[in-house]
Amino acid sequence: MAEAGLMARGIFIIGAGSMAEAFIRGVTARGAMAPERVAVVNRRRPERIAELSARYGVREAASWAEMSAAGLVVVAVKPGDVGDALAQAAPFLTGQPVLSFAAGVPISYMQEKIGRRSPVVRTMPNIPVAVQAGVTAVAFDEQIRPQDREDVLFLLRQLGEVVELPETRMDAVTALCGSGPGFLCYILEAMEDAAADMGFTRDEARRLLVQTLAGTAEVLRAWGISPAELRARVTSPNGTTHAGVTAMEQAGLKHVVAAALTAAARRAEELGRTYRG
Ligand SMILES: NC(=O)C1=CN([C@@H]2O[C@H](COP(=O)(O)OP(=O)(O)OC[C@H]3O[C@@H](n4cnc5c(N)ncnc54)[C@H](O)[C@@H]3O)[C@@H](O)[C@H]2O)C=CC1
Ligand SMILES: O=C(O)[C@@H]1CCC=N1
Structure with missing residues (x-):
């Protein structure tokens, strides 16, 4: 008889924080995974598992040994806790994929901690996964079996877009x-401050700006055009957008944004080096 696949064997989650919750909500919301097939362990705050259980119907794992039967192990702990969590998990791994959400922690480090007993899937989700509108970047190690790869991608797609x-x-x-x-919110904060200077209340400004952001994203997606094209469409010759964008150009906003992204990527690399032994 063929071994049951990942989906039938269920999921074992280490850590019951906000990423674990976003994942549980996503995979159970539309029935991709039955909640009773999801088992969770947490190091502290046992009430968190009770909360997740009441909200989504998942259950507390009877013991770490239960992991052996699971089709997927999810590591949803802070990057600094990944090493300990994986060392504790290692004896119970039976070749099922181990998926990590930890920012900056390389596959090679995780493989070392688990003694290469399972393929590792490294992901980088963003905060909108909490409302199933996120982006999750995913890197597989080459040991992953094709069917496990498909199943992992299917589960991650429940949280939004997935990019391999x-x-x-x-x-x-x-x-x-x-x-x-965070960067888009920083720009919104600046727009909110400017709106306050123009006499709007914070609440008014926020309602107006959040819908402006959501609507802009929606129209970019619906029309399939580039940001530059959409900007051109709302820019009348010598009009208000033109005046505003000219001020942004003069202040070097594109350079500031480029510097911010470079600084963030460099910092991610630096943080990752901590785990390279
Ligand atoms: N929150 C976010 O926006 C994002 C988070 N991530 C990643 O997701 C991971 C989890 O983040 P959060 O959910 O925000 O963290 P969190 O701190 O809310 O939750 C982590 C939970 O894991 C538990 N834990 C730690 N070590 C454990 C162990 N050995 N065994 C069992 N439980 C253990 C902690 O007690 C805590 O309840 C992090 O690695 C982070 O880099 C990635 C992208 C976005
Ligand atoms: O700021 C950070 O370091 C993490 C990684 C991506 C989002 N938050």
Whole structure:
């Protein structure tokens, strides 16, 4: 008899924080995974598992040994805790994929911690995965079996878009998509401050700006055009957008944004070096 696949064997999650919750919500929301097939362990705060259980119907793992039967092990702990969590998991791994959400932690480091007992999947999600509108960049190690790869991609797609990349692109994608919501929010903060100076209340400004951002993203997607093209469409000759963009150009905004992305990617690389032994 063929061995049951990843989906039938269920998921074992280490860590019950916000990423674990986003993942659980995504994979159970539309029935991709039955919640009773999801088992969770947490180091502290046992009430977190009770919360996840009440909200989504997942259950607390009876013991770490339960991991052996799972089709997928998810490591949803802070980067600094990944080494310990994987060392603790290693004896129970039986070749099922181990998926990590930890920013900056390389596949080679994780492989070392688990004594190469399972293929490792390194991901970089962003915060909108919490509402199933995220982007998750994913790098597989070459040991992954084709069917496991498909199943992992299917599960991650429940959280939004998925982009497969070589691991060498992870630092750059961390800057672009992982930190990206932070950068867009910084620009929105600046627009909110300017709106306050123009006499809007914070609440009014936020409602107007959030819908402007969401609507712009929606139209870019619906029409399939580039940001430069959409900008050209809203820019009347000598009009208001033209005046504003000219001020942005004069202040060197494109250079500032490029410097921000470079700084973030460099920092991701530096943080990653901590785990390279
Ligand atoms: N929150 C976010 O926006 C994003 C998070 N990530 C990554 O997701 C990972 C998890 O982040 P959060 O969910 O925000 O962290 P969190 O701190 O909310 O949750 C981590 C949980 O894991 C538990 N834990 C730690 N070591 C453990 C162990 N050995 N065994 C069992 N449980 C253990 C902790 O007690 C805690 O409850 C991080 O590696 C982070 O880099 C990546 C992208 C975005
Ligand atoms: O700021 C950070 O380091 C993490 C990685 C991507 C989003 N937050």
